[in-house]
Amino acid sequence: MNDNRIPFKRFHMRNESLQAQYNEKYFAKQHAKGKLTAVERIDFLMDEGSFREIDAFVKPLGRESQKEYGDGVIVGYGTINGRKVFVYAQDFTFMGGSLGSVHANKIQKVQKMALKMGHPIVGLIDSGGARIQEGVASLAGYAGIFMQNVKSSGVIPQISVILGPAAGGAVYSPALTDFRFMTRDTSYMFVTGPEVVKEVLNEDVTFEDLGGAEVHATESGVADLIFNDEEHTLMGVKKLLSYLPSNNVENAPVNQDEDIEPGKPEKLSLLLPDDANKPYDVADVIQLIVDKGSFYEIAENHAQNIVIGMARLNNEVIGIVANQPKVLAGCLDINASKKAARFVRFCDAFNIPLLVLEDVPGFMPGKYQEQNAIIMHGAKLLYAFAEATVPKITVILRKAFGGAYIVMNSKNMGGDFNFAWPTAQVAVMGPEGAVKILNRKELAESHSPEELRRQLVADYKENVANPYVADEKGYIDEVIDPAETRQVLINAFALLENKFEQSPTRKHGNMPL
Amino acid sequence: MKLLHSTKNYTLTGEKKVNVQIRDGKLHKINNRKAAFEIELIENDEYVIKVNEKSHLGQVVSLKQNEVTVMVNGNTYNFTVETELGSKRKEKLTKDAGKKVSKTTAPLPGEIVAVLVTEGQEVHKGEPVMILEAMKMQNEIISPINGKIKALHVKSEETVMKDQALFDVDPGK
Amino acid sequence: MKINSILIANRGEIAIRIARTAKQMGIKTYMFLSHHEPNALHLNHADEVIDVSDNTYINVYTNIDKLIETALKYKIDAIHPGYGFLSENPYLPRECERNNIIFIGPSSKAIYEMGNKGMARDKALKNNIPVLQGSEGVINTLAEAEETAKFIGYPIMLKAVAGGGGKGMRVVHKKSELPLMFKLATNEAKALFDNDSMLIEKYVENPRHIEFQVLGDKHGNLIHLFERECSIQRKHQKLLEEAPSAALTDELREKIGADAIKICKATSYYSAGTVEFLLDDQLNHYFMEMNTRIQVEHPVTEEITGVDIVEQQIKIAQDEVLQLKQDDIKLNGWAIELRVNAEDVQAGFAPSTGLVELMEIPNKKYLRCDSGYQTGKVVISSFDSLVAKLIITGKTRNQAIKNCRSVLSDTTIKGVKTTLPFFKQVMQTPAFVQGNYTTSFIEKDLAQSFFQEDDEIIAAAALAMETYLKEQNLINTGKFGDKQVSAWAMSKKIKG
Structure with missing residues (x-):
């Protein structure tokens, strides 16, 4: 039974309306694209019941009357295998996960906390980019995030998990972090999208060819790890974290296994x-x-x-x-x-x-x-x-x-x-190359150059x-x-x-x- | 919040599809058959797997993400483990996907003794593109689809490893 | 001239096989220790080992000069080439002769003549031995090909003149296929052999591959030791051979045997040799080619005739008169040879090299195992993939098959993948058990290329799932301890 005294009543009401925001319709939107929601992703990544959300009730700049809370990003902290980690997860269902100034402030808040307290930070990225309506405020938001990325670089591990689009300026935060994870078929990263490419260069190019997970994992090297689906992507993040220290002063965690001999x-x-x-x-x-x-x-x-x-x-x-x-x-x-x-x-x-x-x-x-x-x-x-x-x-x-x-x-x-x-x-240098240079004259003068060459190569191996x-x-x-x-x-x-x-x-x- | 940690049904896709049900973190049913499964490590990496009292000898060859390769009674099995969500997602995405450039890799290690086409050349499904020699056996590497050779990744006389990219064929529009 | 010492210019099981007979005959054997296989098993079976491992730049088994030089240096009487490598190179016997070394094998001339497809075919034609209808001379244009194909009738086989061993061959079933196939075949031949000339031959659908073992001395005596059936092949590589063939009647056996002798007579053949025939579904036989060496599958013939073929080769080489008469040779029982290759059957028979971690072959009266490997030896990619030949006998074909099953279930090889699962499957396949099979056996009759136990896939899935769950569990609940920075390191870090 809820405590219905005045200050608590509002507290419960707020919590309930936040919960109500995550209704069936909310989940269906992402699932229709083969993607998970920000809520599910965090739930899957963190130890059960360990996640605490902060700044849950903020609203977008200039749209305080808007019904939905959060401004398209969930931020907070919790544990992964018992280790403290800060997390932010962009929510594509809210204005396309676009980055407004409030949204950006939330991310910067956890970035600062993570740095101050010396814990890794994981960003779950699924965003259409800068929020055009907010203009320069949105761009300044990016700048602030990048600044924090750089300040934290080499101090705490920063991991970016790209689970949807990351376009335009948004790609530079992942670029500044230590590792980028991507999911096949549903995640993209590019500075300019296919439409712009078409307009400027008149080239037809697909999302996949321009910035799909496969391209970034093979050609560009932007993606460090790619996976077949989101669940395994997040599992991969967990696994990587098990190898990393929480900050640059600590040592990496030690395993306690006994059955470790690799055999033969x-x-x-x-x-x-x-x-x-x-x-x-x-x-x-x-x-x-x-x-x-x-x-x-x-x-x-x-x-x-x-x-x-x-x-x-x-x-x-x-x-x-x-x-x-x-x-x-x-x-x-x-x-x-x-x-x-x-x-x-x-x-x-x-x-x-x-x-x-x-x-x-x-x-x-x-x-x-x-x-x-x-x-x-x-x-x-x-x-x-x-x-x-x-x-x-x-x-x-x-x-x-x-x-x-x-x-x-x-x-x-x-x-x-x-x-x-x-x-x-x-x-x-290798035997073949060395012989060619060192014995050029002998080889040119020899009656059976091939045999001499083989002999010289063998000698070079023996002596050098x-x-x-x-x-x-x-x-x-x-x-x-x-x-x-x-x-x-x-x-x-x-x-x-x-x-x-x-x-x-x-x-x-x-x-x- | 909805919990995903409780996935119970997995699909293992390989040569054949196998459905596995998990209960309390343990194997419960395979292909809807409730059998007595027992897996026992005997030495090093060797396991005895008992299915309905019949013993099979198994080894784990590799595990990468959700791809597992095991060897049982000397035969190799490659499986991709998919959760319920993963299977649904795959269905959804394959429905949306169009024609893709087909990439052919070396089925076995050996030497490319001949490249029979040039880049941009039209090829038919089943037409040999390269000849790979391994242990004095020549293997024709054929085009899997009709299309144009988009890229040749190896040259004649080059040594290749298993799974190394050989060529891409673009099916066109 | 009596042979007192032999240089065995080969490795693996055949080197051991030759040494075995040599030892019985009181002949000293020499083998090479090469850098490829310094720990090879065959070295244990030689009386003298010649270390050539410093010569990392040659393959001693294919280097005629090195062989001759070695034989002269160690005063070795004779060279036995085994199979493969230089065994069918006419220059080796020629060089041997020049240097007064005995070559254990046929004459240089016989190897040369029978090694050339066109010459061998002409010889067969001249002696009224049936051959497949084919083109006269080489074909260079599509128009020529079309004309010849029309004359012979489809289906036909396009064969690169320069090809061999299944390379550069293509089957054309009907006229409309010819332009594309001709283009492919010539392209391929050009790329492979730098010679795009073609031969056209009538193509026999689903033939059986029957070969006759012959023995001849230098005095004109020739006999045959009956046939071997080698129809179980993959891409022209034999996998299983048996003797006799379930397809031949005594009458047919005599008829084809007589042809085999006839062609050998025509080349004044001596030593051991094999004459290969195709048998179509009407039981017509056609001469294909002759192998002028000891074959991998010679043991099945030895098992049913009791003749030691290597012994006969050596005796013939020292000019002895063949003591065996055709009438002395009697068929006795049935023999099947399983070639256990280090190959991954599931991956299209891809080579599987590495350490033989365990090799257990049962000890049975009806099993002869010729092998160049044992536990702890290494299969390398420089040589062929043959790990062991299991030669299994029985009074009848059925008994032999039963014995095969028993041997297969008791044989274990670990570390490399082998063709054992393939043979298990063959022994379960009705077409083979009934003896009613052709060279299309693998494509036509075999349900899959490897044997699976009941519920094996369930067991595999169970193990895979268990492995996956273990990893997921470790990722989800793994507990990692903290490793403290030691006081020493910390003090350094703080003070700098």
């Missing part, structure tokens, strides 16, 4: 093909090193020549950067460098140790790469590794050639440990392209048996647990952006 370490050495030019899947290597089933790959469809993701090693979180020989032979190109650099910096910001699995034949050659500034983009990865002060370990699986070797967290770039498998080849030369000179700390990789890494990371490295005092470095 002796299989590791068998994964690499006999022929050093044949591809294999580095994900198989990762699976056999980290805790069973703990690898959570990020951006797996974009720049597939490099693999990044979170994993646990002996129950503790690490970030993994691995060259992928099965795509473009694992070469570093513009996209791979950008993808990995961003990930390295995220891990460094949030105290997540880094493991590099290296098999890289070099940087991607070609006009496209050079003309599009592979020099500057490659330097990003270099900068990110050099700057990172978290524990960072490299295991050279196979190729480690030239500039790409340097970039991939080499010893003299500050790698805390550099290990190598006996299959490693550390050299300025192996891990032992580098090991004997101290550029590699230890050549290890692939089967003992996991144990060696667990020990090394344990040693590095309290590593602290002083960064010079400065406003900020000048990263090659």
Whole structure:
């Protein structure tokens, strides 16, 4: 029975009318598009009964007489697996989820609270963009949100979940956050929509091709993770959060599992093909090193020549950067460098140790790469590794050639440990290329150049392209048996647990952006 | 607020559709058959699955999001797990979707020994587009639809991995 | 000349198979340790292992110079090429002869003549051995193709002159299909072999593939060891062979056998060889081609005739007169060979490489297992995918099939996927059990390519669902502990 004394009566009435707002019609509107409502999304994301909404009863600027509460966004806090998290969820059913100044203020309010209290913030985005009726006030609202995004960057994890449209200026808040999740078929992100493209460039383009989840997950790399439906998207957010600390001072949460052994370490050495030019899947290597089933790959469809993701090693979180020989032979190109650099910096910001699995034949050659500034983009990865002060370990699986070797967290770039498998080849360039340059004259003069070339290649492998030369000179700390990789890494990371490295005092470095 | 955590009916889509009902977080019925299911981990990743007293030997190959691959009695099964909401959503969206560019990937790892078409060329359904050689076997990679070759992602003599993108065919309007 | 030592220029099960007979005959064997398979099982069966693993830039099994050099260096009397690799390369016997090394196999000339499709066909025609009607000479234009096809009558087979082993072949069922098929076939042949010349042959729908094992010595004696039925094929790769064939009567057996001998006589063939025929549904046979080497499936013949074919090869190579007479060769029982390949049947027989985590083959009187692998060995992609040959015998065909089922249910291979589920399914398929099948068996008669237990899909769904729920449960309710920043690190962070 409700307490019907005067102050309580109004309190109950308000709550009841808020509840009444979420009626069948409200749900049906979104469901008809194959989408969930903001209410359902929050309900699904947060621990049962933990969500507390704030600013629930606000109304849009200049429309105080409007019946509906909230101005198209639900904001608040609660727990996800017991961890405190701030959330905002845009409500497409209310004026298309458009961002008015009150709406923007609500978002900024939780952004500020999250930063002040040191908890992650998750934004569930489903909005048509700026509210045209409110003019510049709406734009100023965006500006405020962006400002908070930047202030929070590197202090608390910020996650954007795009579950509907995010168009125009609205895309820049997700862009400023740490991770972007998208759902296939129902989420879009673009700066200018198909209508504008048609008007300005007279090009016909679909929503899907311009800014669908698939495009952003593969081509542009804007989406870090994509899923088949909203439920699994939100599950993915929960899963990612389980790898992240709440802020930049805390450490990532530790798992308590006992059944973590990945099984059959002796299989590791068998994964690499006999022929050093044949591809294999580095994900198989990762699976056999980290805790069973703990690898959570990020951006797996974009720049597939490099693999990044979170994993646990002996129950503790690490970030993994691995060259992928099965795509473009694992070469570093513009996209791979950008993808990995961003990930390295995220891990460094949030105290997540880094493991590099290296098999890289070099940087991607070609006009496209050079003309599009592979020099500057490659330097990003270099900068990110050099700057990172978290524990960072490299295991050279196979190729480690030239500039790409340097970039991939080499010893003299500050790698805390550099290990190598006996299959490693550390050299300025690969045997075939080196022989062509070093022995040009002999080859030209030889009667059987092909045979001589093969012999020279074999000699080069024997004398240069192996891990032992580098090991004997101290550029590699230890050549290890692939089967003992996991144990060696667990020990090394344990040693590095309290590593602290002083960064010079400065406003900020000048990263090659 | 309406709770979604209580989903009870799942559809597993693979070669065949399987319906699974969950009660109290446990398997209750499969394909509407209430059978005695027992799953026991025996060693490493190996499970004994008992269905109506008959034992099957199983292994989990991979789990990614809602896609699960298991091996039972040496046979591989790929399933996509869909919740009630997910199934409804899929129905709704497939109804709305139009013709899509068809993307063909490598069915097995090997070497592309020949590319038989050029970009922009018209192809018919069933027409070979590439020849993939693996362990001295040649496999014709055929066009799944009528249309135009929109993109060729590999060249002759290139080594490809399983599932690597080979070519796209645009069905046109 | 007596052979005292053999260089086995092969690997895997056939290397072991050859070594077994050599050992019985008191002959010393040499094998190669290659960088591909430094831990290969066959090395345990050699008297001497020649380590060539430093030569990572050659494939020793296909390098004639290396073979000759090795034989000379170690003073080895003879080279046995096994099957595949150099076994049908006429230059190897020629080089052997030049260097006074015995080649265990036919003459260079016989390999050359029978290896050429056109020459072999001409030889058959000349000796009144039936062949499929076909084009005279090569076809280069659609007009020529149309004319020839009209003359022969549809359906026809377009074959790339330069092709082989099922490559560059296309069936045309009616005239209207010819322009497209001709274009495809020539495009493909051009791309694959850089030669778009075609042959046209009458196409036999659903034939049976019957081959005769022959043995001949250098003194003109020739016999055959009956037939093998190899109709269970996928893309011209044999999967299961049996001997004898359920399709042949004694009369037919004699007739085709006589033709097999006839063509061998015409090339003065010696050593072991196989003459392949197609059998149409009217039981007409047509000569197809000849394999001038020991075949993968030779054990089924050995099991029903009791003749050790490798032993005969060696004896013939050392100029002995064939002691076996045609009348001595008697059919005894039935034998079926299952080729257990490391292939994923469900993924269209895609190769499945990796560690053989477990390999358990039952010990049965009626089972012979020829294998180059055991638990702990690795299947690599550089060589063929054959893991084991299970040769199963029985007094009758039915008994042999029953024995096959029993062997299959007791055989376990883990780590790589194999064709075992395929054979389980074959043994359940009526067309096979009745012996009434053709080369279209897999497409026509087999319901699916792998065997499934009752309720297997239910079990799979249960396991998949359980796995999924476990993960969802972990994501939803997982409890993670906090990892405190140590005092040491904290003090560093604060003081800087």
